[in-house]
Amino acid sequence: MIDEIVKKILNGDIRAIARAISWIENDLPDKEALIDELFKQTGRAKIIGITGPPGSGKSSLLDRIIDLEKQKGKKIAVLAIDPSSPFSGGAILGDRVRMQKHATDPQVFIRSMASRGHLGGLAGATADALKVLDAAGYDLIIIETIGVGQTEIEVMNIVDLVLLVLVPGLGDEIQALKAGVMEIGDIFVINKADKDEARRVKAEVEYVLHLKNEDSKESSNPIFMTSATQNTGIKELVEGMESTLQQMEESGLLKERRLKRLALELKRILSSKIEDHVHHFLNTENNLELWLDQLAHRQAAPYQLISKKVKQVLKEFKKQ
Amino acid sequence: MDKFKKIEEQKKQWEEKTLNKVLERFPEQKETFTTGSWLPVERLYLPRPFSEEEYLENVGFPGQYPFTRGVQPTMYRGRFWTMRQYAGFGTAEESNRRYKYLLEQGQTGLSVAFDLPTQIGYDSDDPKSVGEVGKVGVAIDSLEDMELLFDGIPLDKVSTSMTINAPAAVLLAFYIAVAEKQGVPKDQLRGTIQNDILKEYIARGTYIFPPKPSLRLITNIFEYCSKEVPKWNTISISGYHIREAGSTAVQEVAFTLADGIEYVQAALNAGLNVDQFAGRLSFFFNAHNDLLEEIAKFRAARRVWAKIMKERFGAKNPKSMMLRFHTQTGGSTLTAQQPDNNIVRVTIQTLAAVLGGTQSLHTNSRDEALGLPTEDSVRIALRTQQIVAYESGVTNTVDPLAGSYFLESLTDKIEEKVWNYLKRIDEMGGMVYAIEKGYIQKEIQDAAYRYQKEVEKGDRVVVGVNKFTMEQEPPKEILRVDPNLRKVQAERLANLRAKRDNAKIQKTLNALKEAAKEEKENLMPFILDAAKAYATLGEICNVLRDVFGEYQESIVL
Amino acid sequence: MSKRIRILIAKPGLDGHDRGAKYVARALKDAGYEVIYTGIRQSPEAIAKTAIQEDVDFVGLSLLSGAHNELFPEVVRLLRKEGAKNIIVFGGGVIPEEDISFLQEQGIEAVFTPGTPIQKVLNFIESKKEKVLA
Structure with a gap:
């Protein structure tokens, strides 16, 4: 499916181009593969x-x-x-x-x-x-x-x-x-x-x-x-x-700018990937309520709680 | 002022003794009341401290500055307004038959509706005209069509109003040429061309050229007519469409007068003398259902315009300060549901226009929210005017509602708000900039949106639409235009192009093109030459498009 | 993923009455849709091409001049010709009762006449949502 749409895009097919942009806007599952393919x-x-x-x-x-x-x-x-x-x-x-x-x-x-x-x-x-x-x-x-x-x-x-x-x-x-x-x-x-x-x-x-x-x-x-x-x-x-x-x-300014742009992009992707992994590992979505509850009852403090979580993550990374 | 102290005292007593008791038991329907355009309305209006000087300065006498009470000293005691039904559809022959019918029914002036291709300067056989030929008015491609349109109608006897803007110069040229063929000299012609391009950018949409060349064409017409067609109203500065687009009553007046200021300024910049052309400016307003607000609106408009012309532009001739206007009842107030109810709406609106001192009036037909009006509907609409004129008695005295505590207060309120808008537009650098910025359009859209929301929520009742509705609507009869009209017109054009002197066409069009490039040249004589040689509307407009370019819509949503 | 419905509101033909079109555009925005507005005087070809470039799910056509029988079906035809089978077309304006079934046969899925509450338009879009999101 990706090969097909990439081929159409490279051929300048308007409908494929338009659909691909929606694909990206809507953050569909294959978005990354599509972009990587086009990047070349x-x-x-x-x-x-x-x-x-x-x-x-x-x-x-x-x-x-x-x-x-x-x-x-x-x-x-x-x-x-x-x-x-x-x-x-x-x-x-x-x-x-x-x-x-x-x-x-x-x-x-x-x-x-x-x-x-x-x-x-x-x-x-x-x-x-x-x-x-x-x-x-x-x-x-x-x-x-x-x-x-x-x-x-x-x-x-x-x-x-x-x-x-x-x-x-x-x-x-x-x-x-x-x-x-x-x-x-x-x-x-x-x-x-x-x-x-x-x-x-x-x-x-x-x-x-x-x-x-x-x-x-x-x-x-x-x-x-x-x-x-x-x-x-x-x-x-x-x-x-x-x-x-x-x-x-x-x-050479143009080249410099484009490299800078790529650097920023890499950093952005890196941060968002790390963030995704961390949230995934900590199961933030489901645990958030629990953590909030602890904070609300003053059973934990925010920095302390997060530091603990980050340590868990780092430990996990080392294991891998 | 001491003068009204007693009234103030008694008002307090009345509130305590009478009013409050009633309010306790029977609260009013709403907490606050407003006019149709959201101006606050109090429970009761009382005489207010109003000095003699103030009366003479702001209200005065009919036929005298500031014309609040009307532009003629005797108003309808002298002569009723001109009953002028806007009509036109299909081919020139069909419209010609409808005009003759209307004249037989007692109508006193003609008002020509052109189809959209004509209004935007496209011939019927242009690809852009597909589907539109003859639909909202008559299709006019050349002098040949114009001759058919006025066949058997003596142009020295009727006055003709033409709703035409971007190509107004061309249609006026066709009209002059037809008159010439009938043996009627130019200086005998009476009528109006709308010729108001600014409101096309704001609300109506039938523009062609950008503002600068458009304003040049308009001043060219002012100048030409002041010399050659002196009885012609060279512009009808229109608030009608601004209101139809959803503006408030205040905005309708403010934006129309701001357009007027721009036209006067353009003519002055072109070297004309204000009293040379200002007497031929005319206006065109809407009449909606809020009867008293509408009457106050017309009175305020007259007063503000008189002040603008006298104080801002230094006009000397009282004629230059008179706001003479045509009115059309509000198309957007008509409902597709239970269309017969529209007859009643139109009656109220007719009263608003007449009590507001209109010079001419078109009454809408009940079925206009469904399609083109049938002959029956058009007749009822005309009869509505005749009943108000001959039976209602409101025409027997001049400006009968003057002195109403509420009406005078509302007139002042509208005037104040109009000045505020005019000031803001001046600060922006004038109407052209305010339009290009989208400011005017945005103000209107916000009002339109607010109105529609109120209807949707049921806060504003529209009978038959969101209250008192019927499950099964009775069947409706509508008029249909022949869908093959474009073919008919295209064939006529092909014949014309084959038989006319095409070398002469080229020559006149080239001359027009060269003249268009020279900013100082008046284009009217060149357009007239091309028209008389049977150049088509599209050909003439395309020459001007080449030189002037085309306007791009500026919207802010 | 977060699919948002995109709707093109377009005015074919030469008529400049855009009060209704602009109202619908604004109301759709307030209902959470992304609305692309073309402005007036659009040819059927320009509307179809715009719909495809913008990858919209719906096209709403507004026309008050009476040219709907010619222009609305043409938009549908051009969309289908360009392979946009999934785009749903609806229309509004001064449209006589007897033209509505003709327009529906031509692929204009809904026609809204003057005085229609906006909720009806919203309900229509909502009812097609499943089809669009599939």
């Missing part, structure tokens, strides 16, 4: 993240970027992340509305993903979904993050290049952005550049970048002024993305 075929696609506050026009910008990348004959895939409701678990995934004119284009694949409780602006399955798309032969994969603000730094750990989109009229938000999220942008985009205050935003970004780069050997980050609605500045941006990626390739 990855590493070719360029992966770009688009992040920025809500209302900054990320989807519209993406729509324009697709227009131009398509003309170059590239195959493009988009993963657009929207939040799941913490109450119902449901979600409305509406980003693709602004890209819907590409829906019938065989060169373009668009998939909406709900965060399903994952924090950091992505869905838990995003990193693995990327592998499906990479293996399927998409030249360019673009991830659109939820866009809620400062906490969305995770995207930089799974892509080659991050576009940070800002717009005039955000008021205090730009102050907040300075506090951290500015760090993650490789390329800065001031969208809605037709608005008067756009130049002021640019000046502010330049100032913050100046502070950031003063004690860094990296060259200054490029800033682009665009208007997705008026379709201006997009060509320059797309060229800028390409040349930045090329520079990163030549300087």
